[in-house]
Amino acid sequence: MMIDNPYVPIKTGILDVIDETSTIKTFSLVPDKPLHFKAGQFIEMTVPGMGEAPFTPSSSPYDKSKLEVTIMKAGRVTGRIHELKKGDVVGLRGPYGKEYPLNEFEGKEILLVGGGVGLAPLRALFLALAHDIDKYKDVLFCCGSRTPSDIIFKDCILDKWQKLDKRVNFRVTVDKKDDQWKGKEGLVTTTLDNLKINLKNSVAVVCGPPIMMKFTTFKLIEVGYKEDQIYLSMEKNMSCGIGKCGHCRMGDYYACKDGPVFRYDKISNIHEIWD
Amino acid sequence: MDTYFINRPNLDRLAKSLSRTYRVYVPVKSEGNRSYKKVGDAGLVDAIIGEIRPTETIKSFYFPARTKVSEYFPGNLPEKKDRPVAIIGAKSCDLASLAVMDYVFKQDTFKDPFYIAKRDEGLIISSDCTCYGESCFCVAIGVMPYPTVEFDINLSEIESGYVAEVGSDKGEKVIKEYSKLFQTVGHYLEKKEANRKKLKDELVEHVKLKDIPAKDSIQGLFKKKFDANLWEETVKTCVECGACNVICPACHCFVLKDQKKDGAFERLRLWDSCLLLSFAMVAGGANPRKLLAQRLRNRFDKKFNFFPEKVGKFGCTGCGRCTEACPGKIDIREVLSNLAK
Numbered sequence: 377m378m379i380d381n382p383y384v385p386i387k388t389g390i391l392d393v394i395d396e397t398s399t400i401k402t403f404s405l406v407p408d409k410p411l412h413f414k415a416g417q418f419i420e421m422t423v424p425g426m427g428e429a430p431f432t433p434s435s436s437p438y439d440k441s442k443l444e445v446t447i448m449k450a451g452r453v454t455g456r457i458h459e460l461k462k463g464d465v466v467g468l469r470g471p472y473g474k475e476y477p478l479n480e481f482e483g484k485e486i487l488l489v490g491g492g493v494g495l496a497p498l499r500a501l502f503l504a505l506a507h508d509i510d511k512y513k514d515v516l517f518c519c520g521s522r523t524p525s526d527i528i529f530k531d532c533i534l535d536k537w538q539k540l541d542k543r544v545n546f547r548v549t550v551d552k553k554d555d556q557w558k559g560k561e562g563l564v565t566t567t568l569d570n571l572k573i574n575l576k577n578s579v580a581v582v583c584g585p586p587i588m589m590k591f592t593t594f595k596l597i598e599v600g601y602k603e604d605q606i607y608l609s610m611e612k613n614m615s616c617g618i619g620k621c622g623h624c625r626m627g628d629y630y631a632c633k634d635g636p637v638f639r640y641d642k643i644s645n646i647h648e649i650w651d
Numbered sequence: 652m653d654t655y656f657i658n659r660p661n662l663d664r665l666a667k668s669l670s671r672t673y674r675v676y677v678p679v680k681s682e683g684n685r686s687y688k689k690v691g692d693a694g695l696v697d698a699i700i701g702e703i704r705p706t707e708t709i710k711s712f713y714f715p716a717r718t719k720v721s722e723y724f725p726g727n728l729p730e731k732k733d734r735p736v737a738i739i740g741a742k743s744c745d746l747a748s749l750a751v752m753d754y755v756f757k758q759d760t761f762k763d764p765f766y767i768a769k770r771d772e773g774l775i776i777s778s779d780c781t782c783y784g785e786s787c788f789c790v791a792i793g794v795m796p797y798p799t800v801e802f803d804i805n806l807s808e809i810e811s812g813y814v815a816e817v818g819s820d821k822g823e824k825v826i827k828e829y830s831k832l833f834q835t836v837g838h839y840l841e842k843k844e845a846n847r848k849k850l851k852d853e854l855v856e857h858v859k860l861k862d863i864p865a866k867d868s869i870q871g872l873f874k875k876k877f878d879a880n881l882w883e884e885t886v887k888t889c890v891e892c893g894a895c896n897v898i899c900p901a902c903h904c905f906v907l908k909d910q911k912k913d914g915a916f917e918r919l920r921l922w923d924s925c926l927l928l929s930f931a932m933v934a935g936g937a938n939p940r941k942l943l944a945q946r947l948r949n950r951f952d953k954k955f956n957f958f959p960e961k962v963g964k965f966g967c968t969g970c971g972r973c974t975e976a977c978p979g980k981i982d983i984r985e986v987l988s989n990l991a992k
Contacts, residue, residue: 384726451934622904
C-alpha cells in the first residue's frame with residue numbers, strides 16, 4: 377500500500393469572486409475535503425490542466441466554512457485564475473509551512489506592516505488576532521498601497537476594522553494620492569515614524585513586495601526593533617510546497633517548509649533574501 | 652557480513668533467475684560509452700561488471716526524469732505493479748548519492764511515495780571499480796572506489812569470478828535462495844583487499860594532481876569564498892544548459908507541471924535545473940538568483956554547504972560526470988581547488 381501522495385490536489389469549488397482592485401481579486405473557496413490552515417501558512421492552488429501557484433489565505437483561520445485567497449494577476453497561472461468565475465473548479469494542496477507563532481505574540485503590542493497584495497496574509501493574521509484580542513496588548517496595523525484605488529479589503533481597512541476594538545489602530549497610507557484621498561500620502565515606511573509603542577514588549581510582522589519588505593525591515597531596525605522581534609513572510613518560487621523540488625531554498629532553509637514565516641534573525645545573514 | 656564467491660557463469664544464472672522477479676539492469680559499453688541495459692535472454696554476455704560507473708546515473712531508476720504523480724480529480728493514480736528494479740554493477744559513487752536522495756524523498760518531513768516504492772522494492776548488487784576515469788575524484792571527498800554503503804550484495808571482481816559480500820537482509824535472502832550458485836570465499840578475500848588498496852592508491856595519486864582541498868575543509872572554504880569573484884570567473888564558459896544537473900547522481904530538483912491529456916488533467920514531476928534563469932524566479936518577476944554566477948554558486952552551495960548541514964554528507968560523490976558533460980569545460984575539481992586559492 378502506497379503512503380499518501382502529497383502531489384494530489386483536492387477538488388475545490390469557487391463560491392465567490394470579489395474584485396478588490398483592477399489587478400487583485402479575492403476568491404472564496406470550498407474544498408471537497410476540509411483544509412484548515414493557520415495564519416501565515418500557505419496553500420498550492422491548481423488551475424486544472426494548467427498549473428499550480430502558492431498563496432497564503434487571507435481569510436480568518438477560524439472560518440471553517442470557506443477559505444479565501446487574494447490574488448494579484450502577475451504571471452501565467454494567476455492570469456488564468458483571474459478569468460475564473462463563481463462555480464468553477466480548482467484544486468488545492470496544503471496547508472504547508474510554518475504559521476505566525478501566535479503564542480509568542482501574547483501580551484504584546486503587535487505591529488503589522490503590509491504593502492499591496494502583501495496585506496492578504498496579514499488579513500488572516502489580523503482576523504486571528506482580533507478573534508482573541510484579549511490575549512494581546514494591542515495591535516497597530518500599518519497599510520500601504522500604491523494609490524487609493526489599489527487598496528484591497530477597502531471596507532475593512534478604511535471602515536469596519538477601525539471600529540472593532542479600542543486596542544486596534546490603523547495607519548493607512550498611499551504612495552500617491554488622488555483628489556478624493558483625505559488620508560496620508562507616503563511610502564509605508566513613513567507610518568513607522570513616531571511609533572507610540574513600548575518596543576521592549578512588541579513584535580513587528582511585515583509582508584509585501586520584496587523591496588517594501590527590505591526597506592520596512594531596515595526601518596524597523598532603525599526605530600529600535602531587534603532582529604528577533606521582526607517576522608517576515610518570504611515569497612519564493614515554491615513548486616512542490618513540501619521541501620523536495622529545491623526551488624525555494626534560502627541558505628539552510630526551504631521557504632516552503634521552514635517558512636514562509638521567518639523570524640528575521642534566523643535569515644538576516646542569508647544572501648539573496650531580498651530579491 | 653558474510654562473504655562468498657560466485658563465478659561468472661553462476662552470476663549469469665543469478666541474473667537470469669532474478670529477471671523473473673525484477674527488471675534487471677547491467678552496465679554495458681558501446682563505442683566507449685557506458686550505459687545501463689536490461690538483462691534479457693542473453694544474460695550477462697555484454698555486461699561490464701567492473702570498470703567505472705556508466706555515464707547515466709542510477710537515480711533514473713528511483714527518480715525518473717518524468718513521472719506522472721497525479722491524475723485529477725480525484726487525483727490518486729491506480730496502483731500499477733511494475734516489476735521492481737535490480738541493478739547489477741552499480742558503483743560506489745552512485746550508491747553514496749543515495750544518502751542525499753533518501754534524505755530528500757524518504758526521510759525528510761514529507762515522503763515521496765513514488766521514490767519510496769521504487770527504492771524499497773529494488774535490489775542493488777553493486778561492484779568495485781576496477782579502474783578509474785580521468786574525471787573521477789571520489790577519494791578526494793570521502794567516497795571509496797568500492798561500495799561501502801547501500802548495497803544488498805557487492806561484487807569484487809577476482810580472476811574468474813567475484814567475491815560477493817552481503818550488505819543487507821535482502822541480499823542475504825537472495826544468496827540463501829540461490830545458495831547453489833555461491834561457493835566459499837577462501838583465499839580470494841585477501842586478493843580482493845589487495846585489489847582495492849591498489850586502485851585506491853592509484854586514484855589518490857591521480858586526484859593529487861588536481862589539488863583538491865582536504866574534504867573536511869571544503870564547507871568552510873566555500874563559505875569564505877561565497878562573495879569571491881571565483882564564481883564570475885568560473886561561469887564565463889557556462890552556457891546554462893543544465894547538463895551538470897541532469898547527469899548528477901545527487902541533483903534532485905524537479906518542477907511540477909500540469910497538462911490536459913485525453914480530457915483529463917495530469918500532473919508530472921520533471922527534472923529541473925538550478926542553472927536555468929527561471930529556477931528561483933517568482934510570478935512577479937523577482938529573482939533571487941538573476942545572475943548566472945549566482946546560480947552556479949548556488950549549485951555548489953547546495954552540494955558543499957546545504958547537504959553537509961542537513962545530511963552530514965556532500966551532495967557530490969566525486970563521480971566526475973559533470974566535468975565530462977560540461978560543454979564549457981567547467982571542471983568541478985578545479986572549482987574545489989580554487990576555493991583554497
